[in-house]
Structure formats: C-alpha cells, structure tokens
Amino acid sequence: MEIRPILASLRKHRIPAVLIVLEIALACAVLCNAVFMISQRVADIHWSNAIDEQGISVVTVNGADSKLAASEMPRNLAALRGIAGVTAAAAATSMPLDQNPALSPFVTKPYATTTVNTSVYFIGSDGEQSMGLRLLQGRWFNADEYAGSGFKNFSSTGHVVLVTQSDANRLWPGQSALGKTLYTNATGWTVVGVVADVLAEDPKFSGPGGMYSSVFFPLQPDGVMGDYVLRSTPQDRERVVREAVQVLGKLQPGAVVEGKTYAGMRSEYFADTNSMVWMLVLVCVVMLAVTAFGIVGLTSFWVQQRRRQIGIRRAVGATRGHILSYFRTENFLLGTAGVLIGMILAFGINLYLMEHYEMSRMPWYYLPGSAVALWLLGQLAVFRPALRAAAVPPVVATRSV
C-alpha cells in the first residue's frame, strides 16, 4: 500500500487528523495507567494467606470482665466445641486482616532497631489447629508452653515463639531459624517453629516490609483474647457462626458478641479496593467506547467529504478493496502517531503518580499492550465508515462536477 497519497491527504485535513491522534493518545495514556492500577489492586485482593480461610469463622467477644477470663474462657471454648461441625476452637487476640493492628519491632540482637512492623498474634491452646496454620519447620507449642505463658506490657511472658517463613528468611538469611532467639529490646523468645506466610492484621498499615511479618505467641486463658476462632468445613461455616453467636451471647450476657466468617472478614478488608477496581474498569470501558465513537464520527464525516475523490478513484480502476485498505491504512497511521504520543504521556503520568502517590513503576509491557489495544480499537471503529466508503459507486465521479 502506497502511503504517500494518504499522508498528502492527511496534510490537507490537518485539524481532524490531529484531533484523532490526540484522542487516541489521551485514551492510550489513561488506559495504560488505569489498567496498571487495576492489576495492582487485583494482586492485592489475591494476597495469599496461609490459614484455612474458607473453614474459619471468628466470633468476637468484647466487654467481658477480664478478671473472670481464666474460668470463663475454657467454659466458652468447651461450649463452642459442642457445636455440630466444629472441628477445632481456640481463643486469639486478633486475626489477619481484622484491621486492628498490634505491631512491634522484632530483631535478632538485644536493643537492635528495625523499621519493619511485625504483627503480633497471641493464640490460646489449639490455636494452630483452629486457624489452620501450616508448619514448615520445627514444632507447635506444647501444652506446658500454652499454660505457662502470660501477657504483660503487650508482650509474652513465655519463652517461645513461631515465626513466618518470610521473617525467618529476612532475619536469619541462609540459616535455620529454629532455636534462634527473637528480641524486642532486652526480652528474647526462642523460635520453635516456622509457619507458612500469614498476613498482617492490617497489611496496608504495616507497610511493605510488614505484610508477611507475623509472630505467634502461646497464651493461657486471658481476657486480652477477644476472638474465638472456630474451624469447620466451608459448607458449615454460616451455621456455625450463627450458633456460636447464640451460644456465647447466652454465656456472656454482659458482653458484645459479633460473629463473622473469615471469608466475610477478608472481603470486608478488600471492599474499598474492590470498588476501586470496578470503578476503574467502568471508566476504561466507557472511555474506550467514547474514543471509538469519536473515531467513527470523524471518519464518517471524512468519507462523506471525500465521496467524489473516492468515486474518481473507483472510476479510474481502484477496487473496493483498495478503498477499504486506504481508510484502514490511514487509521493505522493516525493510530500509530496516537499511541506513540500516548505511550510517552502514559510514562509521564506514571512518573507523576510515583512522585505523589504510593505507586510503583509501570512494567514496560503495559505500554505496547495498550498500544495494541488502541490500534485494534481504531481498526474496529474505522471498519464501518470504510465499508461505506468502499460502497461509493464510481458514477459519483461524474455527478456534480
């Protein structure tokens, strides 16, 4: 296909050509960044979390008299284990993604400092079974450790701790974490086991280094543990939550009892992210539609304006295919100019967003990716007007000269 005549014709219709290029460039720039944001957020929503998310339910009891915890908690747990379908039940201070962060710095030497915020979880007897933690190395807490560990000044009076795999690799790179001592200030705990990565209580708040930085301490029955974690099959969980709330409501009439499935807690945590994703998708779709209609409108007008030239070309021997490919090539050229400018714009916007928002650098393949998308969109949009142009009969050339 000879492109020189096309360029000559474009030079004569500079303004509409510039408008199409501009529209494609803007659409390309916005699309790149929007799709990048969508993909980042979708990745957030799918953060892995090595607990039995589908089988867990959590019932929170707040405002109970903490002095009575030692006697009330074992009674409550026994009642919860009596619910049909419950395979394990335990108390805990908090759960991953419960948006109630209890953070502490943990280091490998006394009084060392760190910038990583580690989420602290205290679990009661059977906690590892109820949450469905996955042990990678070492062992679980034994009964003595559960019974002999208390809670004072926000930290454990016991001597043992479980760490996540990420923390084990970060704190003791290339070595086994088992038997090592984990410190906060002067207090140390021996690592007895390494579990697969469990998310922080509020990963967005903890910051990037703290997302999978979690430690687990054993704890005897203590009022500080307000969460009852129940494990069942996913089919049973809704019923288990309902019954557990009733059971605990009767046993603790003075407290506020609320129950949720863990799946519900997770979607609650990501509700904002989820709605942002849908908003971005909506904007992208509508924007592409507007751009496509703009191309259709301008090209149709162009075809209309050039009916006579098309007629002349047809009269001197151009086939319909020639006319069709003329308009498609023209659109391809405009699209190329548009996406080139668009890619530069997209890159610039990404730099700006990195400066002013928590945004990482866009991987390079987003640029050609959205360029291809807009090329295709352009070709799709030009198809009907081009067909209309190809349908212009040669006889038009002889009229109204």
Added chain:
Amino acid sequence: MFAYYLDLALRSLRRNKVLTTLMVLALALGIGATITTLTVLKLLSGDPLPQKSTQLFYPQLDPYPKDQPFSRSGKRLPWLMSYVDAMNLLHARKAERQAVMAMSQVKVTPQAQDGKPFYADGVMTTTDFFPMFDAPFQYGAGWASTDDESREQVVVIAGFLNDKLFGGVNSVGRTIRIDDHDFRIIGVLRSWAPQPRFYALHLSGRNYGKGDAVFMPLLSARAEGMTPSTVMSYGSQQSDMQHLETAKSIWLGMWVQLSSADEASAYKLFLGNYAQQQVALGRFQLSRVALSDLMSWLRNEQVVPDDVRLQTGLAFGFLLICVVNTVGLLLAKCLRRSREIGVRRALGASRVAIFAQFMVEAGIVGLAGGMLGLGFAELGLWGIRHQPAQYASLAHLDLSMFLFTFVVALVSSLVAGLLPAWRACVVAPAPQLKAA
C-alpha cells in the same frame, strides 16, 4: 438574533440525531464522572469548622530518641503526645483555650431490661473541648474545669445516642452505663459531626462518618480503665494499658485556640522553649516542635484517601477525552455545512454572526450534556452511597456542585466549540456557492 441562532442550532442538531446524541452522551459521561468525583473530593477535603478553623492549631513535640525516630525518614514529627507533655502544656494555659483528647471504644449498656450492650465511639477529653470546637448543646452543658481534676463521673452524650437510649427527651441528670460504670449525663449535644473528624486524626482509624457518641473527662475515663484506641510506644520499655500516664508512649492529641497570628507565633515560641527545657532535663533528645493550623494539619497528614484523589484525576482525564471527542464531532458537523455557511455569508452574515451561531450550537450541546451529566452524577453518587467507605452516606450533590455542573458543562462545550466555530467563520463563501 440569539433566538434565531437558537432556532438554527436546534434545527442543525435535529438534522443529525445520531451525531448529536453521541456528542451529548460523551460530554454527559465526562461531566457525570467529574462531578461525582469532585463532590466526593470536596466533601473529604472540606473545612470541618469553617467559622473557627483559622484559630485552631495542633502542636507537636518529639520525645522520640534520636536513633529510633518516629518515622522511617526521621523527618516527620510524632503525630501524638505523651501524657506528661500533654498535661504540662494543658496546665500551662498559654492559649486562649486548650484541650487534649484520645478516642476509645466504649461499651454502652442500656438500662432497659432486655437492652443488649453495644459498642460506641467515645472521646476522652478535657473541659475546653466543647467551646473550642463550637459543639452545640441541646440540653445541659459540658463539664467544668474542676471536674477534669476531680475525676467526676460525668458524661456528655450525642443527640443520636440520646434518641436511642432516652427517646430524645432531656436526659440531663440521668445515668448511663459505660464500660460497666455509671456516669451521670450533664449534657446532650445537638447533631455534631465535623467532616473530616479532624480531632480524631491518628487517634482512631476513622476520619469521616457520623460523630462520636459519648464524651467523658479524660481522667475519669482513665480511672475507670478505659483505653485509648491508638497507643504508640518509644524507648526501650513497652507499657501496659493501665500505666500509660507514666509510660514512654504517645496516645493523646492536643488542640489549642489562638485568635491571632501574634498569639500563634508566641505559642510556637513557648512550645520551642518547652522542648528545649525538656532536652535540658534529659527527657527529650530533640528540641524540634511544630504548630499547624487545622487546614494545613489535614493537608499535611493527607486525610483525603489517595484513591479519591486518583479517581478525581482520572475523571478529569476522561472529561478531557470527551471534550476532544466533542471538538471532533462538532467540527465534522460544521464543515459538512460549509455550503449553508457560504450562502449565509453571501446573504450578508458577518463572520462574527457565523461564529456566534456555532458557539450557540456548542452551548446547547453543553447544556444538554450538563443536564444528562447531572443525572449521571446522581447515579454515580448513588453508587458511592452504596459503597462500604466511611464517607459513603455523606455523598450528596449540594447546590454549589449543582450549579458548578452547568459551569463545567458550558465551559467545556464552549471550549470544544471554539475551533469548529472559528473554522466555520473563515469559510470562504465563493467556492462553496460555486460548488452548489
């Protein structure tokens, strides 16, 4: 003449319905998206106390050790204050009014027989809180400064809590059970919920939404074992919740009222001296301080969520695309009418007249786009009200945004109309007439 242009424009728009619909629809979508996001942005970045905000200041000190600074960069000052510093500044009474505060989740147990206990947002604060923030009373009043020290078990409750517990009647003098302790109600607020909830910034996770339910004297609440929602510790010893007053922890926010710039600079000087004194005493290692007025405090702490600002930027990008699209379509329309323009010019219409005619046409597209855009904006806000965000229930179109919609619509359509109208008025009449 205007009526004539209007008639011409309407005829022209009616002639090509598909193109007109496309233009109006695209513009309306752009305007709808822009107005929706701007409404939310305006709501979130608004002034919580317009009549008072220039007089309210937030002091900050830095009790953190040098080698373990508050922030990773070491540049930001701690958000909150320790109990000792807050009390020292409070008792110094160097400002017209001053109050310290912390947020707490408290259990409220209704007196009724079958009343189920529930959790409510509580504020632990000091006497100046109400007059300083212009909190309006429906019944009763706040507590006296003597009650701050004497640990009087009194409470001010919000109107919505009064409605819920006492059916809205004057409940002053009655008791309410908070965290299993009886408090005597001395005041009931009228509905009061500054947006953003500026005084709770960094003290609780929630910056928007409905107001707090109960307000208690700080010392009384602490004496009953109520705990602040946010505690940050520094130094080598972590503390338990019972001994926060002596611990190396920051958990209080402080606000002061200063009426003039002179008073503000004097207060800043006082703060600086205080910090230096603490360095000399060995309590602090750093003598830096800050005093921000309300709006700069909100701005610096970026109270508006990033996502909301991103959405607004995105909406403007989208509006720009829609405007470019409208330029293109209007241009197509007007160039198609070159002959008509030629005839009008030949019959004596001036260039200005042609220009005006096409601008009127663009304006009509804009107004129609604005009208439809308002519908899209309402739809968008309806969608936002059904989102889980804290500010969801507040997302409503107010009068100023309603009017602003039409300003945006007219401006964007007239900007879009400029180029086509100019192209139209420079059309030379003779060739067009010949071609006809």
